Amino acid sequence: MSMTIYSYIRFRKLRYLEFSPTWWSWLLTTGFFMACTWSSKVNGILTVATIGIAVLIDLWDVLDYKKGHSMEYFWKHFTARAVGFIALPLIMYLLVFWIHLSILTYSGPGDSFMSPAFQETLRDNELLMNSQEIRYYDTLTIRHKDTKVFLHSHPEQYPLKYDDGRISSQGQQVTGYAHDDINNYWQIIPTKALPETGRGRIVRHEDTIQLLHVSTQTLLLTHDVASPTMATNEEFTTSPKDDHSRYNDTLFHLRLVDSNPGGPWKTKSGHFKLIHVPTKVAMWTFPGQLPDWAFNQQEVNGNKQVGDKTTVWYPDEIITTEDGEVRTKEELGHKEPKKMNFFKKFGELQLLMLQHNAGLIASHPYASGPVNWPFLISGISFWTQNEGQKQIYLIGNLIGWLAATFGVAIFIGILGADLLARRRGIEPIPTPVRHRLWNSTGFFLLIWAVHYFPFFLMGRQLFLHHYLESHLASALVSGAVLHFVLSETINYPISIRGPSTRPQPPQQADVGMKGPIVVAVFALLMFGMFVYISPLTYGTPGLTGEQVNARRLLHTWTLHFAAKKTDHFG
Secondary structure (H helix, E strand, O other), rough: OOHHHHHHHHHHHHHHHHHHHHHHHHHHHHHHHHHHHEEEHHHHHHHHHHHHHHHHHHHHHOOOOOHHOOOOHHHHHOOOOOHHHHHHHHHHHHHHHHHHHHOOEEEEHHHHOOHHHHOOEEEHHHHHHHHOOOOOOOOOEEEEOOOOOOOEEEEEEEOOEEEOEEEEOEEEEEEOOOOOOOOOEEEEEEEOOOOOOHHEEEEEEEOEEEEOOOOEEEEEEEEEOOOOOOOOEEEEEEEOOOOOHHOOOHEEEEEEEEOOOOOOOOOOOOEEEEEOOOOEEEEEEEEEEOOOOHHOOOEEEEOOOOOOHHOEEEEEEEEOOOOOOOOOOOHOOOOOOOOOOHHHHHHHHHHHHHHHHHOOOOOOOOOHHHHHHHOOOEEEEEEEOOOEEEEEOOOOOOOHHHHHHHHHHHHHHHHHHHHHHOOOOOOOOOOHHHHHHHHHHHHHHHHHHHOOOHHHHHHOOOHHHHHHHHHHHHHHHHHHHHHHHHHHOHHHHOOOOOOOOOOOOOOOOOOOOOHHHHHHHHHHHHHHHHHHHHHHHOOOOOOOHHHHHHHHHOOOOOOOOOOOOOOOOO
16 A cells, blocks of 8 residues: 555656656556555455546646646546556456466365355365255255354144234244254255156256155145244255145245356255245254253244345255265266356355455444544454463554644644635635645545545444554645644655656755754654553553553553552541
């Protein structure tokens, strides 16, 4: 991020040497570092947005007819920036993922986040190695994708009346069970005529099936009776396989996730939704437990929100085939990874990153809101070790941090006061200094704002480290404010003169001796604070309880191993 900003500033300083080799080099360098920032972290898109806003302002200035530029001249600048700031970063971003996917071809702990089709492109992946096509009359186990419980049933029935007074069907219980058990076995029953042999006996996407619970010889069904804990969802139960009066209630539509029409259903990789034909609800479970009458197992019910991503299940293992046999891993043989289009993989990764980022909504003891960050209200505990009472607590240098925050506030105040004064015909700031404040320091303020305010719109977990980019920008703003306070002059010119630019007499800002003295004193204070809190931020040496208390500079910092305060009465 820092290199992106630095490169763009170097590019802007060459605006009078447009289309020169050096101009092009810094334009492309900016685009390169934009891609690196974007590729490193999702929030890097904020850096891209910052440069985008600055470029739009720049192009708006080039478009001004008063500058005497033709439209051909404008389009040349537009095309150059489109190449450097759009095409190059996109190509680099794609290249990073192409290299990533080309190198990381083996299975790993993060496989479960990806779709079955993606996982089957990885060597040694369980879905690739162990998946088998499922045929009618195979007996298998079925698991919920998110909670990993098995679809389970047992002879016990639902109670006639629940605690809230609602009445059940008193049918056989269907639950989610976390352990291997014979009551997890289900047989796939066809609802259509099958050939005696061949691939016509394979279960496929969009088939209508029945599920026979092997132990009790009953068929899975759902009906218009409220589930045990959710009055809006349907109860799942079973009925004897010979009870033809309930035939329609036992019909389920097999909808495979991301499958082609007629695609075969496979163990491990065949993620699916089971849609009840008459009532159109999807079989679903969630982490809530049923009461003791269901042995505290997980409730399974019919969810009317068929599109809900938590209604996905998968066949885990074929227990026996229709012939009563079991295929071993040796019989399955070695399988080569499947192929998948790069752009499909790339798109899936982007979507998953965004979904995962947005899904981080659980509470966290060290989470904090954006309003707290500029004032360093709280940090983040990363590591503790009881032996030696050591800890790593992410917190900023309080002196530098607050100075940067006040620098932003002072700068906004200066701009506001200048606008009000000029509205009344008063010019409190010399024109060259004002232009420098608006164009240079204003750019730093833009960086701070674009990297800060979007977090107010996010509902995910947020932490102090999300402010680091804005803190860097606020430090740059503070440096410019300090220069403004110390001197009424500026360095001029800062842009490199071009062949058609009239020479201007150079000018150096005069800050006198007070400038170096102020900077030196501030640096010493910063260094002293760094040394004082370094045992917290670097985890060594360990601190006693009293020493920890002494380094809690704000009472809102939550530190480990702090000594308990005691009241003394005389």
